[in-house]
Amino acid sequence: MQKPSIPKGTRDFSPEEMAKRNYIFNTIREVFHLYGYQQIETPAMENLSTLMGKYGEEGDKLLFKILNSGDCFSGIADEELPERNPVKFAVKACEKGLRYDLTVPFARYVVQHRNDITFPFKRYQIQPVWRADRPQKGRYREFFQCDADVVGSNSLLNEVELIQLMDEVYHRFGIRVCIKMNNRKILSGIAEILGEADKIVDITVAIDKLDKIGLENVNQELRAKGLTEEAITRLQPIITLAGTNEEKLEVLKQELGASQVACKGIEEMQYILTQTNLLGLRSTLELDLTLARGLNYYTGAIFEVKALDVQIGSITGGGRYDNLTGVFGMDGVSGVGISFGADRIFDVLNQLELYPADSLQTTQLMFVNFGAKEQEYLLPLLAQIRKAGIRTELYPEPAKMKKQMGYADTKKIPFVGLVGETEMNEGKINLKNMLTGEQNPVTLAELIALF
DSSP states (O other): OOOOOOOTTOOOOOHHHHHHHHHHHHHHHHHHHHTTOEEOOOOSEEEHHHHTTSSHHHHHHTOOEEEOSSOTTTTOOGGGGGGOOHHHHHHHHEEEEEOSOSHHHHHHHHHHTTTTOOSSEEEEEEEEEEOOOOOBTTBOSEEEEEEEEEESOOOTHHHHHHHHHHHHHHHHHTOOEEEEEEEHHHHHHHHHHHTOGGGHHHHHHHHHTHHHHOHHHHHHHHHHTTOOHHHHHHHHHHHTOOSOHHHHHHHHHHHHTTOHHHHHHHHHHHHHHHHHTTSOOSSEEEEOTTOOTTTTTOOSEEEEEEESSSOOSOSEEEEEESOTTGGGTOOOOOEEEEEEOHHHHHHHHHHHTOOOGGGGOOOSEEEOOOOHHHHHHHHHHHHHHHHTTOOEEEOSSOOOHHHHHHHHHHTTOSEEEEOOHHHHHHTOEEEEETTTOOEEEEOHHHHHHHO
8 A cells, every 4th residue: 555645845734833833823913913904815726817927927837727627628629639738728627726825816805805995904814825836945835925915005104014013023033133124216226327227136136245255256247247337336335335224325315316216215215214213123124235026026115034043044025016906907006015934934933942832832731540430520620620721631541650641741741630539538639740750739729820
């Protein structure tokens, strides 16, 4: 018989891993609620007409398509079959696909329910997404996304609040982070002033390597990408931008003053910094021009969060976009959103051992089962103990003592209750601390007070 297995790029989660994941999701969920975000869910599968063409050609290839139920060949002529053309076949044999991210389903949701939604609409979504990617370390075919967006408002107060929200989440996790911020308009302004509008990605990629390869090599790389000497000279103060956020902004004002779009971006950045200065953030907020995520998507502020004590990619990212719902024929819905990388946060918390002791929600107290009479005595007691909110179990059969204690040990249960003939007569519970080995007889009231 073949051993059972799961599809490549997917995972099982053990009870312990699930407890850790729930700690992550519950913490983020609490903070979302604190800022007025409400949860929605969308189906695992969407119509392919909703998904196709939204993620570029590469993205279309990575969509998991679902064969039509019933006769999936019904729309296909016999003469088409010998062609064996997978694209043509999928068009006729598949109407649905698994969602690739949470953003496109969210856009579809907003357009479909526009008459019932109050704008600005603050929503969050914590659900799995699927990508037919090549599985590798840290990249899975099924993974969770954890998104919060506010749409239908141009106010930069939303950006300020999202920075606060990220700061609060990482404070609760105990992870030291740097929140990096940039603005798409500043990047467009740089390209505009250099007369190299199409090279903005090349420029940011090169600038990003400054720490690793040094200024001279960055300039070499820019030459290799076809930038003129004049453009490279003009870029120098921007590449070597340093100092406080305010000092950086001053340099940008001088260097990019001729570009209208850059000035708008600097003004937005200035506003966000002024407002966040009032808040006493615990994380560092850093203006970083090398940040160029989702350039064809974001139109204003761009965010990325880096963990300071662990080598790992960004653990949260997001930004402001101008036209979320345009692809579905509803123009002018601007929004800003962030996405927490739950899997990476999981790795960071594991590496730094930051899970609070009680976050795993394991059993706190197990009663040893000595037999039928004791069991009948214990069942009503257990009900009262559970009523007090203490996570309790009774071993299901009167097995050997060694086996029952072994079970408690394996499950990391900190206390074991022993109730035999003597204890029943005295109305006591013999409570054993599994860590120290100490045993004490206590009454039910004392036991509940102890926990």
